[in-house]
Amino acid sequence: MKILVVEDEESLAQVISESLVIEGYSVEAADTFVSAMQKLLANDYDCILLDIMLPGGSGLDLLRELKSLGKSDNVIIISAKDSVDDRVTGLDLGADDYLPKPFHMAELTARVKSVIRRTAMPDSHLIVVGNVSLAPEGRTLSVNGQSLAVNRKEFDILAYLIANRNRLVNKASLAEHVWGDRIDQSDDFEFIYSQMKNLRKKLKDNGADLEIQAVYGIGYKLVQA
Amino acid sequence: MNLLNHTLKYLAFALLGIISVWAVIFYVNMLDEVYDSLDDGLDNYKMLIIEKAHADPATLRKTEFAEGNYEIREIDPGRAKHMKDVHKDTLMYMPYEQDMEPVRILTTSFHIDDKYYELKIISSMVEEDDLIEDLLYALIWLYVALVVSILVVNNLLLRKIWKPFYHLVGQLKSFRLGRNQQLNPAATNVKEFKVLNESVAALVQHALDTYNSQKQFIENASHELQTPVAISINRLELLVEKSGMTEADLETVGNVIQTLERLSRLNKSLLLLSKIENRQFEKAEPVSINSVVADLKEEFADFAAYKLVAVNVAGDASVDVIMQKDLTVIMISNLLKNAIVHNHTNGFVQLLLSENSLSIANSGANAPLDGQRIFQRFHKSAAGNSHTGLGLAIVKAIADLYGFKVTYAFDGRHIMHIDFRMQQDN
Numbered sequence: 001m002k003i004l005v006v007e008d009e010e011s012l013a014q015v016i017s018e019s020l021v022i023e024g025y026s027v028e029a030a031d032t033f034v035s036a037m038q039k040l041l042a043n044d045y046d047c048i049l050l051d052i053m054l055p056g057g058s059g060l061d062l063l064r065e066l067k068s069l070g071k072s073d074n075v076i077i078i079s080a081k082d083s084v085d086d087r088v089t090g091l092d093l094g095a096d097d098y099l100p101k102p103f104h105m106a107e108l109t110a111r112v113k114s115v116i117r118r119t120a121m122p123d124s125h126l127i128v129v130g131n132v133s134l135a136p137e138g139r140t141l142s143v144n145g146q147s148l149a150v151n152r153k154e155f156d157i158l159a160y161l162i163a164n165r166n167r168l169v170n171k172a173s174l175a176e177h178v179w180g181d182r183i184d185q186s187d188d189f190e191f192i193y194s195q196m197k198n199l200r201k202k203l204k205d206n207g208a209d210l211e212i213q214a215v216y217g218i219g220y221k222l223v224q225a
Numbered sequence: 226m227n228l229l230n231h232t233l234k235y236l237a238f239a240l241l242g243i244i245s246v247w248a249v250i251f252y253v254n255m256l257d258e259v260y261d262s263l264d265d266g267l268d269n270y271k272m273l274i275i276e277k278a279h280a281d282p283a284t285l286r287k288t289e290f291a292e293g294n295y296e297i298r299e300i301d302p303g304r305a306k307h308m309k310d311v312h313k314d315t316l317m318y319m320p321y322e323q324d325m326e327p328v329r330i331l332t333t334s335f336h337i338d339d340k341y342y343e344l345k346i347i348s349s350m351v352e353e354d355d356l357i358e359d360l361l362y363a364l365i366w367l368y369v370a371l372v373v374s375i376l377v378v379n380n381l382l383l384r385k386i387w388k389p390f391y392h393l394v395g396q397l398k399s400f401r402l403g404r405n406q407q408l409n410p411a412a413t414n415v416k417e418f419k420v421l422n423e424s425v426a427a428l429v430q431h432a433l434d435t436y437n438s439q440k441q442f443i444e445n446a447s448h449e450l451q452t453p454v455a456i457s458i459n460r461l462e463l464l465v466e467k468s469g470m471t472e473a474d475l476e477t478v479g480n481v482i483q484t485l486e487r488l489s490r491l492n493k494s495l496l497l498l499s500k501i502e503n504r505q506f507e508k509a510e511p512v513s514i515n516s517v518v519a520d521l522k523e524e525f526a527d528f529a530a531y532k533l534v535a536v537n538v539a540g541d542a543s544v545d546v547i548m549q550k551d552l553t554v555i556m557i558s559n560l561l562k563n564a565i566v567h568n569h570t571n572g573f574v575q576l577l578l579s580e581n582s583l584s585i586a587n588s589g590a591n592a593p594l595d596g597q598r599i600f601q602r603f604h605k606s607a608a609g610n611s612h613t614g615l616g617l618a619i620v621k622a623i624a625d626l627y628g629f630k631v632t633y634a635f636d637g638r639h640i641m642h643i644d645f646r647m648q649q650d651n
C-alpha cells in the first residue's frame with residue numbers, strides 16, 4: 001500500500017511518515033506543489049494526504065487535477081485552514097475526508113485505514129481482527145460469530161483502537177474521537193475509564209482474543225492476545 | 226461648569242474692570258470738557274459785562290449777585306495791578322435748592338478811566354455727586370445688559386457653533402475598541418474643529434489598526450504554535466512506542482504529553498477567542514437552544530456520571546436564537562463543563578430553559594464567586610491546573626458578539642444566566 005504525503009512542513013511530514021511506516025505502509029513525501037504534481041502524475045497511490053497551502057500553489061488545484069484524472073476519491077485533506085469554505089470545496093472536488101490540523105496520529109491512522117478499506121475493498125464491510133469482527137456501517141460487533149451488544153461509545157472506542165491496533169493511543173486522542181473535542185479539558189480524561197472497563201469486561205466475558213492494555217499515564221494499546 | 230459659562234465668568238470680571246476704568250476716564254474727561262466750556266462762557270460774559278460797563282456806568286453799581294450772575298466792586302489800583310483772571314469752584318447758597326450748591330466763579334479786574342474794579346461772574350455748575358450717581362447707575366445697567374446679552378449669545382449662537390465639538394465628544398463617549406465602530410464627525414467649516422476631527426479620526430484609526438494587528442498577531446501566533454506542539458506530542462508518542470521504557474520513564478513522558486496537551490488546549494482556546502473577537506464566525510443561522518442543550522447533556526453524560534453529578538434539564542419554553550451554531554454549542558458547553566467540573570460528589574446541575582433565556586445552576590463551593598472577575602481571561606477561582614482559565618472569557622466574548630447578557634448569581638447554587646435578547650447598550 002502506497003501513501004503520498006503532500007505537506008510542506010518538514011517535521012510534520014516526518015512524523016506522519018514515521019507513524020504510517022510503522023503501520024506497514026510505504027510512504028512518499030512531497031513538499032512543494034510541483035513535486036507533488038510530478039509524483040501524482042507518475043504514480044498511483046492508495047491514499048493521498050494533501051495539505052492545502054503549499055509552496056508554489058494550492059492543494060485544491062492538485063485536487064482538481066486528480067479529479068479530472070478520476071483519482072480524487074482517496075484523498076484526505078490535512079489543512080490548518082479549517083475554514084468551512086475549504087472543507088466544502090475540498091469535499092466537492094471529491095476528497096474523501098478532511099482532517100484539520102493539528103491532529104493526533106491515531107486519528108490520521110484511523111482515517112487512512114478507513115479510506116483505503118473503502119477504495120481497495122469496496123465490497124468488504126467487515127473489519128476482522130482475531131476472532132472479533134466489526135461492521136462499521138451497521139455499528140455491530142461479533143466475537144466468534146456471536147453478536148455482542150455494545151453501546152455507541154464502546155463501539156467507537158473499539159473501532160478506534162482496532163484501527164490503531166498494536167499502537168499506543170493517547171487518552172486525549174481517544175476522548176476527542178469518541179466524545180468529541182468539547183470534552184477536552186475535563187480532568188485528564190479519567191471518565192474514559194468506566195466505559196473502558198465495561199468494554200474490557202464484555203470482550204473478556206465473550207472470549208474475544210483482543211486485549212486493551214493501559215499504557216501508564218498516556219493511554220491505551222490494543223493487542224491480539 | 227461648561228466651557229461657555231466658564232468663558233463668561235472671566236469675561237464678566239474683565240468687563241467689570243474695563244467698564245470701571247473706562248468710567249473714571251470718561252468722567253474725568255467729561256468734567257474737564259464741562260469746566261472748559263463753563264470757563265469759556267464766563268470769559269465771554271466778562272467781555273460783555275466790561276463792554277456794558279463802559280457804555281452804561283449804572284452797571285458799576287451792581288455790587289451784589291442777587292438776581293444777576295455778576296457783581297462789581299471798586300478796588301484800589303495797587304491790588305488790581307496784581308490780579309489775574311482766576312476760575313475756581315465755590316459754594317453758594319441757592320434759595321431754590323435751599324442748599325449750598327457748587328458754582329463756578331471767575332474773578333477778574335478791569336478799569337474804566339482811572340478807577341479799578343473787581344468783577345466776579347458765576348455760573349451754576351454740574352452737581353458732581355448727582356452726575357456720579359447717574360453715571361454709576363447707567364454703567365451698572367450697561368454691565369448687566371452686556372453680561373446678559375453675552376450669556377444669551379453664548380447659549381444660542383456658540384452652542385450652535387460648538388455643535389461639531391459636542392457631536393464628536395458624544396461619539397467618543399460611546400466609542401470602544403473592538404466593537405467595529407466608525408466615527409462620523411459632523412461636517413464643519415471651522416478650522417479648529419476640522420483639525421480636531423481629523424486628529425481624532427487619525428488617532429482612532431491608529432488605535433484600531435494597532436488593536437487589529439495585535440488581535441491578528443495573537444491569532445497568527447496561536448495558529449503557528451499549533452503544529453509544533455502537536456508534532457512534539459506525536460514524537461513523544463512515537464518514542465514511547467519504539468523503546469522499551471521503564472514505568473518511571475513512561476510516567477515522565479506521560480506528564481510531558483499531558484503538559485503539552487494542556488498547552489495545546491490553551492492555545493486552541495486563545496485561537497478561538499481571537500477568532501471570535503476578530504469576528505470570523507459570520508454565518509448566523511436559527512439555532513434551537515433546546516436541542517443544543519439536549520445534545521450536550523448527552524455528550525457530557527459519561528463525564529457527569531464519572532463525577533457523580535446529576536444533570537437535569539427543566540423548563541418547556543422553546544428558545545430559538547439566530548447565531549453561529551458552533552459558537553452556540555461552545556458557549557453552552559463551556560458553561561455546562563464548568564458546572565460539572567466545579568461541583569462536588571453527588572452534586573447536581575440544573576439547566577432551566579425559560580423564555581429567551583437559559584440558566585445553568587450547580588451545586589459546588591458554598592461561597593459566591595467574584596461575579597465581575599470570573600469572566601476575565603486567565604482568572605482562576607479554583608485550584609486545578611487542567612483548566613485554561615479561558616472558558617468563561619470565551620462565553621463572554623460570544624455573548625458580547627451577539628449582544629447577549631451573561632450574568633452570575635449565587636443563592637446557595639452557582640447560577641449562570643444567559644439572556645438571549647439583544648441588549649441595547651451593545
